[in-house]
Amino acid sequence: MNSPVRAFEPNPFFVREAKGARIYDVDGREYVDYVMGYGPLLFGHANERIISRVKEAIERGTLYGAPTEAEVELAKRIKRFYPSIEMVRLVNSGTEATMHAIRLARGFTGRKKIIKFEGCFHGSHDSVLVKAGSGALTFGVPSSSGVLEDAAKHTLVSRYNDINMTEEIARKNRDDLAAIIVEPVMANSGLIPPDMEFLRGLRGIADELGCVLIFDEVVTGFRLAPGGAQEYYGIRADLTTLGKVLGGGFPIAAFGGREEIMRNISPSGKVYQAGTFSGNPVSVAAALAVTEMINNEVYLRLREYGRKLVSAIKEIIEDRNLIATVNHVESMFQIFFAERVGTYEEALSSDRERFANYFRRMLEKGVFVPPSQFETCFISTAHSDEEMRITIEAVDDALKAAR
């Protein structure tokens, strides 16, 4: 495996190719895909517009080590979609984006500590690999070995959706709190939607204490709405990280925000950040194609598919009287084998053995959902009525198998 979340027992299938909402393995099996590259493929696999723009770009060279007009155009588009982003820097992965956003927040405020939330995942760098979600949770490494205590001690951990606890931690550390980093929808411990009071409360704390509010929109950016969770929930972050959907399957990510903060990045400021491949013309071409396809219609379509599918799953659960629940936000959903899951603790206490049975059965029925309970299913615009039919049939069967 080149990323641990791809591993499952007895062994994962190996991919031959993928198109639209389907993925094909080397043994000739076909699956309806809800992993969708763990989120980036809002427009499905091998989207023609993205492929064609990428082909054109490759012909003109793959890396220049000098800026291009296309990067500036992409930055302008990101700013248009995200009004809180006044300046933006392109990087290659979500991990880089959050790592540099945190360094920038520290450089800007001159403070050391950050608050993160248990179960949130912000990539695999030291200061956020503390009580992290996704693979770090699945594989039981809540604080990775190799992360120095000296690095982790500046990361304070609070409870997601618990604004009182967060206020208390923040105020206790008011003089040394550089940033609060949060997934506006927690998508790395299964799927846990935010309470509005919680998100608004974080904005309030950041304003009160002069620390930087970082919305990690690597998953939610361009997924919940054209302007991500900030548009969807009507809350403005100081810094935002984007990745996944932005590149439509190519490695590109970004961090950006208030100009006053962003000006501190090198070369105009003293916070160092650099990358050989940053803003590379092939990924930028893919991102330009993605941003051209973003419009309200896309989100209406995704919403409709999500609502129909999730209400069908809920009906199956009710009809069969199963102890199971579905969490759902627009084009993201996840099934848990528990009465309800509104918190990270509840996600942890759901029945993972039943989830593993459900996963295996779904795969046998030709539907690929993330193998881990602590990931999220993603719908793309390539999912149509036929995929819906196959999925509902598979869920019906798999929920029986998971009893």
Ligand SMILES: Cc1ncc(COP(=O)(O)O)c(C=O)c1O
């Ligand atoms: C919310 C969030 N932030 C950051 C990351 C890290 O992104 P990447 O895997 O591109 O480094 C992820 C990855 O899943 C994520 O879900």
